Amino acid sequence: MTFLHIVVLALVQGITEFLPISSSGHLVLVPLLTEWPDQGMSMDVAVHMGTLLAVLIYFWRDVWHMLRGTGRLLKKKRDPGAALTGRVIVGTIPVVIVGYLMSRYMDMDALRTLEVIGWTTLVYGILLWVADRMSMTVKRVEHMGNVDALIIGLMQCLALVPGTSRSGITMTAARMLGYERSEAARFSMLLSMPTIAAAGALITKDLIEAGNIRLTEQAAIAAGLSFVSALVAIWLMMGWLKHSGFMPFVIYRIILGCFLLALAYGGPAFWPF
Numbered sequence: 001m002t003f004l005h006i007v008v009l010a011l012v013q014g015i016t017e018f019l020p021i022s023s024s025g026h027l028v029l030v031p032l033l034t035e036w037p038d039q040g041m042s043m044d045v046a047v048h049m050g051t052l053l054a055v056l057i058y059f060w061r062d063v064w065h066m067l068r069g070t071g072r073l074l075k076k077k078r079d080p081g082a083a084l085t086g087r088v089i090v091g092t093i094p095v096v097i098v099g100y101l102m103s104r105y106m107d108m109d110a111l112r113t114l115e116v117i118g119w120t121t122l123v124y125g126i127l128l129w130v131a132d133r134m135s136m137t138v139k140r141v142e143h144m145g146n147v148d149a150l151i152i153g154l155m156q157c158l159a160l161v162p163g164t165s166r167s168g169i170t171m172t173a174a175r176m177l178g179y180e181r182s183e184a185a186r187f188s189m190l191l192s193m194p195t196i197a198a199a200g201a202l203i204t205k206d207l208i209e210a211g212n213i214r215l216t217e218q219a220a221i222a223a224g225l226s227f228v229s230a231l232v233a234i235w236l237m238m239g240w241l242k243h244s245g246f247m248p249f250v251i252y253r254i255i256l257g258c259f260l261l262a263l264a265y266g267g268p269a270f271w272p273f
Contacts, residue, residue, distance in 0.1 A: 015229050015230070022163050052197060059189055063193075098160060121163045132245050138180070139178045155172070
């Protein structure tokens with residue numbers, strides 16, 4: 001891989017992983033625009049670990065409270081941190097089950113088409129706008145119960161279809177349930193931690209079975225760049241959502257979705273290159 005390929009891959013993954021704009025919708029454009037080859041599983045592990053580290057650092061207080069609370073719970077002492085850990089676990093269970101079943105009984109690559117990604121990017125972008133405009137803004141993560149966590153977790157399963165955006169659909173679900181914008185994003189980020197960790201673990205398992213677990217210099221650079229770009233993206237988004245809504249992300253998704261659909265249905269006649 002060239003250095004430019006590494007930089008583009010890491011920045012695209014880092015920036016789009018947590019913004020509600022669909023990372024897969026952007027990653028599918030990289031080979032179209034550049035004709036670069038697939039980056040390989042080792043690079044996938046690197047960029048995933050970079051983004052995971054970013055969310056762990058940004059939400060270190062929540063992570064610390066969750067770990068401390070879980071420790072207190074083991075000593076049979078109730079703690080808000082343990083309750084938050086429980087909500088994250090409840091929200092993660094559905095995607096683990098559905099993801100396993102889909103990977104076992106479905107051809108997941110069949111979903112990675114321009115048509116599918118274009119439609120999901122567009123439709124779920126509009127759904128985010130509807131949820132943001134029509135829902136109340138009264139709840140915080142501390143108010144969340146198991147039912148709300150389960151609903152958000154069930155909605156997260158939709159993100160197994162490329163283009164949906166894991167962060168986008170979980171923020172949409174949280175807004176529908178009446179959570180403040182920044183709180184919807186906060187729980188979405190916390191919910192991403194076990195999901196990203198599990199994805200990274202599965203890719204690492206495949207690498208080990210293939211006898212290729214070497215951490216190269218390229219992978220280290222990709223991890224570092226994805227970490228920095230993801231951290232900046234989270235910081236900017238959380239600051240924005242404290243005072244404003246999701247409209248910029250909605251507009252961007254509509255434009256991107258229409259562009260991908262034009263590519264899918266217009267073919268070479270539309271593509272300007």
